[in-house]
Amino acid sequence: MAGNHQVRVRFAPSPTGQLHIGNVRTALFNWLFARQRGGIFILRIEDTDVERSEARYETQLMEDLKWLGMDWDEGPDVGGPYPPYRQSDKMDVYREYAERLIREQKAYYCFCTAEELERDRAQAMAEQRQPNYSGKCRNIDLAEAERRRAAGEPAAIRLQIPERPIRFHDIVRGDVEFSNEVVSDPIIVRSSGMPTYNYVVVIDDAGMKITHVVRGDDHISNTPKQVAVYEALGLPVPEFAHLSTILGPDRERLSKRHGATSVANFREMGILPEALMNYLALLGWAPSGGDRELFPKDELIKEFSLQRVTPSPAVFDTEKLHWLNRQYIKQSAPERIRQMGIEILQRAGLLPVSVNSNVSGWANSMIDLLAPYVDQLDQLPEKAKIIFSNDPAAALAVPENAEAFNDKGKAVAQAFAKRTESESPLTPERFKAIMDEVKAETGAKGKDLFHPVRIMLIGSHSGPDFNKLIPLLEDGSKLELPVHVKNVRERVAEFMAVLEQRA
């Protein structure tokens, strides 16, 4: 394909806060589209809102994108042929274009005051009309307007919307048409001399030779205004693709009150980046056939297509994200999960700040054992409670557990206790032998045999395999850890004390 047909897309966030999940999805679709088509993905930081923009958010935003696995070909850090990629502050260019529009009578000075406009708007609403600009300054003679400005009267510049419908093509929604009646002449330069967003964004996008504008559908109503700017300036109009909104479970736009909504949140929770990317891609896009869910990055790039993006809004479903995350945890190299797990356990105060090889070896086996049980890695400390804490009273307070210690269960507990008080350390082999003896002595088998023992050891009748659990308890008890791990003998002794007392 010839170079001049090359796809050029951009993600243009404002560094005013944490990168929101909806915005990353927009970034992702831009990126996937660019990579799929062998195009250019551009990062442009919109920090014109000086009051709210912060450098740390910009850094964070770039880290978040990288963490997710995205890269950009042009941007504030890597440069590119059409700078600037940070400030879209090209005042002279904006002014020059605005002057040209005035000269060509495609734009005009507007002397209306804010109060006047507000009054008109309120009246239109009251009369159930579209609150459009009246157009009262449209016919002020240019010479007259210049005279008033020279006399110090403040004036904004408005673009004159043509007397015909404005159409544009949207890859997701097809042809979209807005009647010119509903598109007010937009202000492109404020009376303060500052250009407005709808004007600036067009010049910036055109300047960067953007071929496809992929963004959230909250911009769809702005699009006719922007198209009018392109046309007035004689600039080529790009293709558009407006992505639907991501909703919370209550079908309201996803926001902070729905819980985790920023990339940073998911990262801290121990969601793997490939799982998040996969999930986000599936929100609004599906492959033809729609029968595959697992899409690693490379597969997404291969399969993605903007034409297949759905126009309807999607509810964010944490359960499905969790499912994908579990899939990727299982597929992932064990070392990676171990390392992440150790950091999380350290933060929870269960592992020392610096781990020696004895501790890390032990921690690794523990993480290997527990990781398949979690939806997100930050659940590890909670799951590790079975190893780090031992509370017989609490365990017996659960009716279901207490029931396991009927006469037969109690006999099992006593027989087991009798054999383990001298058995230390306990190996899995020895454990098995003991269980066989207990079985012979008490006649208990199956659940009757194993439930009491498991409750004694970890306070619950469900949990990981004994063969792996026993060594973890025995080895852990010998390590210097912030929280002492009790071995089997200690656990059984404590448990029996409480059990006898209750009887």
Next chain:
RNA sequence: GUCCCCGUCGUCUAGCCUGGCCUAGGACACCGCCCUUUCACGGCGAUAACACGGGUUCAAAUCCCGUCGGGGACGCCA
């Protein structure tokens, strides 16, 4: 209020453009069974949807109109 967008299982969606292959497919969740001396994992299975009403047609989830419902935009914010 006006305009725009959207409307398939509880959720994400395939199918819709190019009507018949749809007895509407897949996935998550839920439920059941199997595996496992428990739980989880895994395997198998079940329940579950074309918003409603009119057309057009031999035939409509698919095309047209209307209604209802949801979301968004209506700024000298971005």
